[in-house]
Amino acid sequence: MSRVIRTGVLIVLGLIWLLPVYLLLINAAKAPETFTTAESWRPTDFSLFGNIAEAMRLSGLGESVASTLLYAVVSPAIAVLIGSAAGFAIVALRLRHGFAWFVAIFGGTVFPLQMILLPMFDAYSRTGLFDTRTGMVIVYTAISVPFSAFVMRNFFTGIAHNVFEAAVLDGASTLRIFTRVYLPMASSALVAIFILQATFIWNDFLLGLTLSQSDTVRPIVTSLAGMQSTYGGAQMSTVLAGGLLVSLPTVVLFLCTQKFFARGLALGQY
């Protein structure tokens, strides 16, 4: 197919793909008073910031921002460390039956979350972790560990073992070799996993829905869903502004770090 036709097809298709984004932007910017469902395609006025402020107030979206940031930063950070340590044990320290341990940890990621929802809800209710930030950080960390371990083991496999032996000859302890030699070498993989997991956690709905309740603990996407079902009829432009606010961080992060993303996906899938 000629280049011109290919480019043409892609431009048309791309414009179609951008239409929902256009609709979101112009309608999220309409003041609740001027917004009518009857003319969605034409921009009328610009009250985006007022709408966002109002969205923050409704359904505790504002309070969710801080806690969701906490989950999306702390959990992947811990998970990346735990996963690297596991990969280090298997590859550098040549843990006996390493492959079996690896499969055991990675296996945690292949079944659907539905299998853990009820027991987690039950256990969290009994131990007082239900509807706490600690509880959310713990569960998000747990679901991020298998992928981190998977990627880090694969990454460390690419490092020659004499790097480890040389460090041993220099008299370094295993902890020191891990933190001073292996982790720094893996920084790009660490960042890739971190970004992928942070995005995943930021976008989580199901765990937030099951394990939290109050505005201060509930993650942001779960709050948005609550806002949509409560105000979706009466204050549509506010809900759209809320949707925009919730979506912006991950979309911007993704577009700025596409290379890391692709790398993370590639590391995870091959």
Add this chain to the structure above:
Amino acid sequence: MTSDKTPTVKAPKDPYRWSALGFIAPGVLFVAVLLYLPLLWTTFLSLTEYNGLGDPEWVGVENYVEMFDDPQFLGSVFNTLLWVVGTLLVPVGIGLGVALLTWNLAGGSWLRLPFLIPYALSGIGVAVIWSFILGGDGALDQALAAFGIVDTPRWLVDAPLNTVVMILATAWQGVGVNALLFTIGLQSIPKEPLEAARMDGATGLRLFRSILWPMLRPLTAVVVGLSIVASLKTFDIVQGMTKGGPGRESETLALTMYKETFVNSEYGLGSAIAVFLTVVTLAAAILYLREQLSRKHEA
């Protein structure tokens, strides 16, 4: 894993044994306590009658028998199948198309950008946007009215049409990442056989069928496996757009599991559905795990 067996320098036997166990312990602990233990508990609960009060009562496979007799469950299985097939046809198919169209094209990465923007959205974010577009007299209806089409269906109310439009909304989101993955695959195809085929006059469809498709097959297995696994778990977008309605007509298995468990307090039945979903997911996961693990061994 030949590396396990190559002996290092004649050192004391396994000097790092305890240290290695220490390094792997946190990972194993997290996964064992927070993923495997709940998994076992759910499996056990699926064989009991339990509503959260008192103790679970052993009923054997009764929940499973009840499940397969339940028209609601069978309806969810049907919807979930629609999701699996639909998300394979549309986002994977268009994704491959976009990758092929942008391949070796000047400005290709820019032309891919519009498809990548929706990728990082949350399922609920997609649901908010598309509920607005597809609602009664929403943006889509207005656009159609401009072309004189006024007798439109109720997109989110008429089943199974609502499932189809939700699949299309998901496709809007999913095309980008599939295009990205296929692009990586295309870029890794060695140049020589391609040139040879071109010299022989293979272009377009023939080039695709004889060279590109066979070369892309391992990657396609991964993309297809991932797509199936993800679509089996479909929850957010349906909960955000129809809540499984009208009635329970657009529920997927994940939604039915959630409702039976947390709305109807049918813990046993909800767990049985979760187990069923898991078995199906595992079967699909084998598709791509085999690929992943075998490639590891070659490396």
